[in-house]
Amino acid sequence: MKMKLHWQIIIGLVTGALFGIFAAVNQLSGFTHDWIAPFGTLFVNLLKLIAMPLVFASLVTGVASLADVSKLSRMGGRTIGIYLLTTVFAITIGLVVVNALQPGKSIPPEVSADLQSSYVEEIEGRAATIEKVKGRGPLQPLVEIVPQNIIAAFSENTRMLQVVFFALFFGVSLVLIPNEHTRHVKSLVQGLNDIIIKMVDLIMVTAPIGVFALIAGTITAVAGDNIESVLSLLSSLGFYTLVVIFGLFLHVVLVYGSIVHFFTRFSLKEFFKGIAPAQLLAFSTSSSAATLPVTMECVEENLGVKNEVAAFVLPLGATINLDGTALYQGVATVFIAQALGMDLNLTAQLTIVLTALLASIGTAPVPAAGIVMLVIVLESVGVPSSGIALILGVDRILDMVRTATNVTGDAAVTVLVDAAEQKAAAKAASTA
Numbered sequence: 001m002k003m004k005l006h007w008q009i010i011i012g013l014v015t016g017a018l019f020g021i022f023a024a025v026n027q028l029s030g031f032t033h034d035w036i037a038p039f040g041t042l043f044v045n046l047l048k049l050i051a052m053p054l055v056f057a058s059l060v061t062g063v064a065s066l067a068d069v070s071k072l073s074r075m076g077g078r079t080i081g082i083y084l085l086t087t088v089f090a091i092t093i094g095l096v097v098v099n100a101l102q103p104g105k106s107i108p109p110e111v112s113a114d115l116q117s118s119y120v121e122e123i124e125g126r127a128a129t130i131e132k133v134k135g136r137g138p139l140q141p142l143v144e145i146v147p148q149n150i151i152a153a154f155s156e157n158t159r160m161l162q163v164v165f166f167a168l169f170f171g172v173s174l175v176l177i178p179n180e181h182t183r184h185v186k187s188l189v190q191g192l193n194d195i196i197i198k199m200v201d202l203i204m205v206t207a208p209i210g211v212f213a214l215i216a217g218t219i220t221a222v223a224g225d226n227i228e229s230v231l232s233l234l235s236s237l238g239f240y241t242l243v244v245i246f247g248l249f250l251h252v253v254l255v256y257g258s259i260v261h262f263f264t265r266f267s268l269k270e271f272f273k274g275i276a277p278a279q280l281l282a283f284s285t286s287s288s289a290a291t292l293p294v295t296m297e298c299v300e301e302n303l304g305v306k307n308e309v310a311a312f313v314l315p316l317g318a319t320i321n322l323d324g325t326a327l328y329q330g331v332a333t334v335f336i337a338q339a340l341g342m343d344l345n346l347t348a349q350l351t352i353v354l355t356a357l358l359a360s361i362g363t364a365p366v367p368a369a370g371i372v373m374l375v376i377v378l379e380s381v382g383v384p385s386s387g388i389a390l391i392l393g394v395d396r397i398l399d400m401v402r403t404a405t406n407v408t409g410d411a412a413v414t415v416l417v418d419a420a421e422q423k424a425a426a427k428a429a430s431t432a
Contacts, residue, residue, distance in 0.1 A: 005204060006276035012208035013215055013284060020219025024227040029220035037217030040284075043210025046203045047281075047290040050196050052154050054293050055315040056167045057193035062308030063171025064186050071421075072172065072312070078420060079313050082413050083321040084357070089255050090409075091353045094327035095334065097247040099349075103240040104338020107390070157289045161319040168312075200293045207277075211284045222396055237394045244331050244398050248324055248405045255323075256412040264419045266303065274302035275411045282407040286399045288318040291407050299411050305418040313417050317410030324405030328398060329356045329377045336378065336387035348381040355380040 023032045066072055098104075147153040147162035154163060174182050234241065260271045272279075278295040285291060296314050299305040330352050337344050344352070359373040375385045391398075 005207065006273075006280060008208040009211050009277060009280040009284075012211035013280060016212035016215030017219060019212070020216040020223075021227060023216065023220050024223040024225060027225040029223070029225050032216055032220040036213050037220075038213070040210055040213030040215075040217050043203075043206055043213070044285050044287065044290050046206075047285070047293055048157050048287075050199050050203070051157055051289050051292050052160070052163055053192070054196045054200070054296065055160060055163050055311075056154075057189055057196055058296065058307060058311035059164065059167035059315060060171040060174065060189045061186075061193045062306075062311035063168060064174045064189070065308050066175060069172055069175055072168075074424070075309070075312060075417060075421060079316060079413065079417050080320070082416065083317060086255055086259075086409055086413065087321065087323050087326050087357050088353065090251050090323035090327040091330045091356045093251050093254070094244075094247045094330035095349055095352065097250065098243055098331040098334040098338075101239075101243050101246075102338055103243045104335045104340075106239050107236070107339045160289060160315060164315045164319065196293075197297070200297055204277075204294065204297075207281065211280070214284045218396060218400075234394070237391065240331075240335050240391065241394050241398060243335070244328055245401055247327050247331055248401055251323060251327055252405060252408055256408055259412045259416050264415045266415060271303070271412070271415065274298055275408065278407050278411065279404045283400045283404040286396070286403045288322070288403055288406050288410070291403070292318050295407055295411060299414050303411075303415055305414055306421070309418045309421055310414055313414040314410050317413060318406075321409055321413065322402075322406050323409045324402030325373070326356045326359075327405070328402050329359060329374050332374055332388075332391055333377050333381065333383060336390055337381070337383045339390055340384070340387055342383060344381055344383075351380050352377060 019036070020032070023029055023036075063072060144159075145161050145165050147159065147166065150162075150166050153159040153166065174185065257268055260266055260268055264271070266274075275295070275298045278291055278298045281294050282288065282291040292314060295318075296310050299310050299314070300307060333352055333356075334344060334349070355377045359376045374388060378385045378387065
């Protein structure tokens with residue numbers, strides 16, 4: 001009997017962690033960087049390679065299968081509304097947790113000064129990106145939805161929302177043209193979609209090896225040849241790390257758990273078992289975009305979601321539904337303010353909710369993008385952006401957890417929208 005994929009990935013994750021610790025303790029970080037980590041990079045590159053073609057082909061196929069374009073409009077409005085609502089819940093939960101537990105008050109002034117001096121070079125290295133982010137206008141995310149060049153959009157996974165826009169535009173136009181003129185195009189796109197799905201299956205055969213290499217590489221990258229440096233860092237920022245993880249856990253249980261339990265046909269066990277491979281891969285890669293092909297496969301094959309729903313809701317979620325990132329930005333902002341001795345009143349915290357909501361929508365679905373977007377939130381309430389030095393040391397660890405949360409949210413909203421579409425279809429059939 002073949003072992004299920006999620007168990008294979010768990011084994012890869014655990015053995016990768018053990019090897020990473022062994023490598024750090026025995027000064028093998030150079031060996032791991034040169035001979036182990038590249039296999040993880042290859043695995044992620046393979047997933048990113050097919051992400052854009054999969055989004056385009058599956059989305060066009062899904063839209064082209066719709067007999068009524070108004071259904072797409074209804075599904076789109078429902079999806080965006082739910083995504084925005086869950087993001088507001090995420091930020092609110094994060095603010096409640098960080099204000100109740102106050103992890104910033106536990107950081108001694110001397111530790112705060114040491115952390116800021118340790119990461120000053122890394123902050124300077126991101127200065128250009130940070131300045132570019134700070135210069136964005138409030139409507140810039142809307143402007144960036146429409147690409148000037150679709151070939152250029154396909155060349156970068158950070159432009160996924162542009163590909164989603166083009167695929168929707170292309171698919172709707174395909175529906176509006178008489179079938180005898182477009183049947184060959186539809187057949188071509190359907191064939192492309194089938195080929196890419198098979199490519200996902202073939203890539204996932206290597207998932208345990210890829211995850212092993214990713215986790216081992218991450219641990220040695222953070223620890224170097226001295227595992228004690230990680231332990232020292234966690235002793236300083238361990239409480240903050242636990243607060244973020246606790247907030248993410250509460251959001252998953254309270255918000256996503258309620259969505260699945262009360263509004264879909266799935267039990268919580270069925271849902272989390274069905275998306276387990278995507279969650280584990282999101283944790284390993286820290287990239288919603290790289291995980292997207294697997295997330296689509298999980299919700300369609302394991303949870304029975306229609307392709308037309310998954311193809312629309314999931315790519316959109318990978319670009320605008322970053323609840324884990326939004327929650328983290330809220331917690332991090334208040335934590336930094338607490339550590340610097342600043343008090344944020346109710347007005348400031350409401351500003352955090354609004355700004356973190358807008359910032360999460362504009363965050364690219366790639367590793368560490370959230371730390372750059374955090375600058376927007378910090379500046380909105382007058383907290384010095386240099387304060388991000390306090391959290392950079394553990395950001396890679398938290399990036400893994402919040403990406404898994406983002407992917408879980410995408411899947412939960414997808415099954416919710418699918419259930420709503422099924423009810424709408426059944427109601428329409430009964431009244432026909």
